[in-house]
Each structure stands twice: as structure tokens, then as C-alpha cells.
Amino acid sequence: MESHQFFCPNCGTEISRNNAFCPECGFNIQKYLSNLQNQSNKQNSSPSNSEEKPSPQSKSSTNKKREAQSATPAQSLRKPPRKPIKKWKIITTFVILIVLIGGYLFFNNYYGKKATADRLITAIKQDQGKELASLITSNDPSFKPSSSNVEPMVTYYSRNKDKLAGLKSALVSSGYVNGHLKFVNSGHKFLIFNNYKLEIKPIYPKVQTNQKNATLKINGKTVANKMNTTNPKKFGPYMPGDYQIQTAATVHGHKLVNNGDYSWIDPSGYDLDVQSILQTISYTIKGQPNSTVYLSSKKIGKIDKSGFYDIKDYPFSQNMTIQLSMKTQSGKVVSSENTKVDMSMNDTTITPQYPGFATNSDAEDLINSVWGDLSDGTVTDSDSANDDDYDTYFVGGSASNIYQQMIKMVDGYQKDDNIIDYEMTPSIKKVVPYDTGQTMVTYDVKYKFDDEDHDHVQIFEYNSIIQKSGSAYKMKTNVMDHKVDDYDKDE
Known part of the structure; x- marks a missing residue:
């Protein structure tokens, strides 16, 4: 008897021949069996089958053969089972994705x-x-x-x-x-x-010199051994930034050098036109005796006892500066401001200024005010001093010892019956830095007393320390140093 069980020709699952479709993969079983039966009928109707009727034994053998044949295509159509995806492949794929995403974010x-x-x-x-x-x-x-x-x-x-x-x-x-x-x-x-x-945007400077055959260096690199013309010559391209232009030439046996520093971070066409003039300059530097003189930050000498230092026919440089350094009366070393030198200063006197210290003019204004108000009778006692704001000339105001001494002195002159009139005339002798923000002023005061038939004249030297207070200077100390002269003068 023919078995009702066989294997699905599509997926290989064991099923009943009575099933219309494979319960596993849905394959049309009845259609498949019908096609298989039709093929079998064709084989039975062939000439060989009509001549000889098979015996029961041969029929059984034939059925087994058919079943074997029917099983063969089912096995040949069976799909291999799906292999499970290995875990390491999933992990690798995940790691690659993380690396790609992280790399993208990083870059x-x-x-x-x-x-x-x-x-x-x-x-x-x-x-x-x-x-x-x-x-x-x-x-x-x-x-x-x-x-x-x-x-x-x-x-x-x-x-x-x-x-x-x-x-x-x-x-x-x-x-x-x-x-x-x-x-x-x-x-x-x-x-x-x-x-x-x-x-x-690169820069292209144009350099012009007043001397032919000049050597030109830009930031220390020689770009022209001999400038064969005095007309502007274009160089570049260069990066925006800081540059030093140096030209050098020998004129009348003297080597002249011109150094110029330029900040070309956003230069205009005008900024890039360099006029490098090779020439000499002469001038006199005025300052305190024994002060050290620096020319463009290089020490070149000291100011002599006369208070002057001469520079003659020195090669002019566009960025030439003068600075003085000295030891103050208090022992501190101070430096003056840098004074830029240009050709308009040729054959002139240059006086570098010390920051925070009084100039000669500042000192004269204060000293003349202090003594002038006493001499012209504006201040004769404490009441008139108060009316005239005389205390504003002194550090500490009316509490200053100097203020009180001045008022006491002039009050004594006013009460002295032997003095008909008096006059006090100051004259500045020296103004030097004393300490931070303080200046020492050395000056003379000429006292002239009218004694009816003659004038009695006395001259005393004072040393005073003045210091900046707001926009003005005030007197901090005032000490009589010594008597310079004493004589009578007939009227």
C-alpha cells in the first residue's frame, strides 16, 4: 500500500500527501502530485507498457521505483537551512559604525x-x-x-x-x-x-634711497647689493607683519646706515612707500652732569660737567632716539623718556624729559609763585595768606612747616620798624630728579631791604623738593643751604 507520507519537494519537510499545501513553506502539494501523476500516465500508455502487463511483484517493484523517483526531485529542490549570523560579525559591524561616527564628529x-x-x-x-x-x-x-x-x-x-x-x-x-x-x-x-x-593679500613695498649703489636689506636679508638708481624699486611679495628696512652706503669715506622699522599688518599704498635717506645729523644733548647718554638704546657716553653732550655728523637713522639715565639725589637710577630725533633737530639742543619729574619751567612757576606773593605784598600775614589761597603751594597746605615759616618771616618784616620796604627775587640754578615723582630744585633768593639811606642785600641758596599733585607741583621741603653773598648798596 502506498504510503501517504512523503517529503515536501520545496523545503524537505515530511508531510501527508492529502495536504493541499505544505504547512511549513506553503508549497502547492496537490498541483505537484497531479503533475507527477500525469507524467506517470504518459509512461504507462507507452508501447512497452501495452505489450506486457506487469506482475504483482513487478508492480510492487515499480511502485517503489516511482516513489524513489518522486522522492528524488523533492530532495533536489530542498533548500539548505539558514545559517545563524555569528555574534562576532554583529560586534564588528557595530564597532565600525561607532568608529565612523566618532571619526566624523571629531574631524x-x-x-x-x-x-x-x-x-x-x-x-x-x-x-x-x-x-x-x-x-x-x-x-x-x-x-x-x-x-x-x-x-x-x-x-x-x-x-x-x-x-x-x-x-x-x-x-x-x-x-x-x-x-x-x-x-x-x-x-x-x-x-x-x-x-x-x-x-x-601679500605686500609689495617700494624702496627709494638718495644714494646710488646702496645695499638694501629687508629683515636682515640682502635683497639688493647695489641699488643702481635713486628711483623707487618694488620688492615682494611679503607676508603682512613687522619689517626692518636697512640701507647702507659709503659717502665721502663714511659708512652711512639707515634703519627703519615698519608695521605692515594692513598697509595702504602710501605706507609701503619707503624713503630711506642716508645723511648725517649734528645736535647737542642737555642734561644733568654725569648722566649716561643712550643713542637708539646704545650707550655712547656721559654728559660732562657743563651739562651738555655734543653729537657731530652722526649717520642719521629714521628711528633714532635719545635717552638719558642718571642716579637721583636719593640714590635711585632713573631713565628719561625716549626722545625721537628727526632732521628738523639738526644743529639744535635736545633736552630729554624724565617722566613724573618737574621741568625747569615747572620749577620756575612754583618757586616764583611762592616767593612772588611774599615779595609784592600779596601775602603779609595769615589772614592775607588765607584770602590768597597761599597754602595751595605746599604739600599739607596750611599745616605745612614751610607755609608757617614763610608767613612768620614776612609777618616779622612787616612789624620791623627799621625795614621800610623789602623785596625777594628767586632764580633757579638746577632742577634734578630726586626720587620717584619728586624733583629737587636748587635756587637762590636775593633779599633786598630798604633801610632809608641804603639797601642791604643778602643772597641765600635753597634746596627744595617739589612733587606732582594733580596737574600742578607743590613744595614738600625747603631748606636754606648757605649764604651766597651779603653787602650794602647805596641808593
Whole structure:
């Protein structure tokens, strides 16, 4: 008897022949069996089958053969079972995704505007020429950024740290710094990320000298051994920044050198026109005896006892400065302000000023006011002194010992019957720095007393320390040093 169980020819599941469809995969079982039966009928109706009727034994054998044949296509159509996905493949795929996402986020930030600006600022601060050059591009194809030619920008911002803060702010905000510096997106890194760079417009200075055959150096590098003309000559391209232009030539046996410092961070065409004039200058420096003289920060001598130092036919430099240094009366060493020298000072006298110290004019104004109000009768006692605000000339006001001595002295003259009239005339002899913010003034006072038939004259020398108070100077101390002269003069 033919078995009702067989294997699904589609998925290999054991099922009943009575099923219309495979319960596992849905294969049409009845259609399949019908097709199989039709094939069998065709084989039975063939000539060989009509000639010989099979015996029961052969029939049984034939049925088994058919079942075997029917099973064969089912097995050949069976699909292999699905293999489970291995766990390590899932983990690997997950790790790759994490790396890709993390890498994207990292590089998107690294090449972002703010991060790139931070790297640029750091490269300037730490003088990283190679890194800085990699963050710079140019709109001029003839300029190729390198670790050496970007150095002038590093020099400029190292000397102007306040400007560096402004640069960072401009990079992050608008990206526009000035006409020569812009922060732009110059393309893409790896076709994905922004590529921000500092785009520069190079500078082309034009240098002119009044001497032919002059040697020209820009930031220490010789760019012309002999300037064969006095007409302007163009050089460049250069990075915006700080530059020193030096021209040198021998004129009448004397080597003349002109050094000029230029900050070309956003220069105009006019700024880039350099007039390098090779010439000599003569002048006299006035100051305290034994003061040290510095010419452009180089020590060149000391002021003699006369209070002067002469400079004759010295090669003129555009940035020439004069400074004095001296030991004050209190023992401190102080320096004067730098006085810039230009050709208008040729054959003149230069008097460098000390910051915080009184000038001769300041000292004269105060000393003349202190003694003038006593001499002309404006102040004769404490009441008149109060009316005239005489105490404003002294540190401590009316509580000052000097103020009280002055009032007492002039009050005594007023009450002396032997003095018909009196007159006091001060004259400045020396004004020198004494201590921080204090100046010592040495001066004479000429006393003239009218004694009816003659004038009695006395001259005394005083040393007074004055100091700045607001916009004016006040007297802190006033000591009579010695008598200079004493004589009578007939009227």
C-alpha cells in the first residue's frame, strides 16, 4: 500500500500527501502530485507498457521505483537551512559604525571654524612657523606660505599682544580682519569637512634711497647689493607683519646706515612707500652732569660737567632716539623718556624729559609763585595768606612747616620798624630728579631791604623738593643751604 507520507519537494519537510499545501513553506502539494501523476500516465500508455502487463511483484517493484523517483526531485529542490549570523560579525559591524561616527564628529569639529582659529592663534603665540604656514593661503599665486616667510606676522603679534586678541575675535565672528587678512573656507578636507584658512593679500613695498649703489636689506636679508638708481624699486611679495628696512652706503669715506622699522599688518599704498635717506645729523644733548647718554638704546657716553653732550655728523637713522639715565639725589637710577630725533633737530639742543619729574619751567612757576606773593605784598600775614589761597603751594597746605615759616618771616618784616620796604627775587640754578615723582630744585633768593639811606642785600641758596599733585607741583621741603653773598648798596 502506498504510503501517504512523503517529503515536501520545496523545503524537505515530511508531510501527508492529502495536504493541499505544505504547512511549513506553503508549497502547492496537490498541483505537484497531479503533475507527477500525469507524467506517470504518459509512461504507462507507452508501447512497452501495452505489450506486457506487469506482475504483482513487478508492480510492487515499480511502485517503489516511482516513489524513489518522486522522492528524488523533492530532495533536489530542498533548500539548505539558514545559517545563524555569528555574534562576532554583529560586534564588528557595530564597532565600525561607532568608529565612523566618532571619526566624523571629531574631524568635523577639528576642521571647524573655531577649532581652526584656535590652532592658528596658538601657532602665532608659540612661533610654530610650519603649522602657521599650513593654515595660510594667498590670493596671489606668486606667494607660497612657508615657515620662514610667515615670521613677520609672528613678530608683529608678539609685539602687539592686544592686537592678537582682536585677531582671534575677528576670525571666529565675521572672518574679516582687514584688507590684507581674511578667514575663509578654502575648500574641503577629504571631500567632506570644511578647510578654513587665513587668506592673505601679500605686500609689495617700494624702496627709494638718495644714494646710488646702496645695499638694501629687508629683515636682515640682502635683497639688493647695489641699488643702481635713486628711483623707487618694488620688492615682494611679503607676508603682512613687522619689517626692518636697512640701507647702507659709503659717502665721502663714511659708512652711512639707515634703519627703519615698519608695521605692515594692513598697509595702504602710501605706507609701503619707503624713503630711506642716508645723511648725517649734528645736535647737542642737555642734561644733568654725569648722566649716561643712550643713542637708539646704545650707550655712547656721559654728559660732562657743563651739562651738555655734543653729537657731530652722526649717520642719521629714521628711528633714532635719545635717552638719558642718571642716579637721583636719593640714590635711585632713573631713565628719561625716549626722545625721537628727526632732521628738523639738526644743529639744535635736545633736552630729554624724565617722566613724573618737574621741568625747569615747572620749577620756575612754583618757586616764583611762592616767593612772588611774599615779595609784592600779596601775602603779609595769615589772614592775607588765607584770602590768597597761599597754602595751595605746599604739600599739607596750611599745616605745612614751610607755609608757617614763610608767613612768620614776612609777618616779622612787616612789624620791623627799621625795614621800610623789602623785596625777594628767586632764580633757579638746577632742577634734578630726586626720587620717584619728586624733583629737587636748587635756587637762590636775593633779599633786598630798604633801610632809608641804603639797601642791604643778602643772597641765600635753597634746596627744595617739589612733587606732582594733580596737574600742578607743590613744595614738600625747603631748606636754606648757605649764604651766597651779603653787602650794602647805596641808593
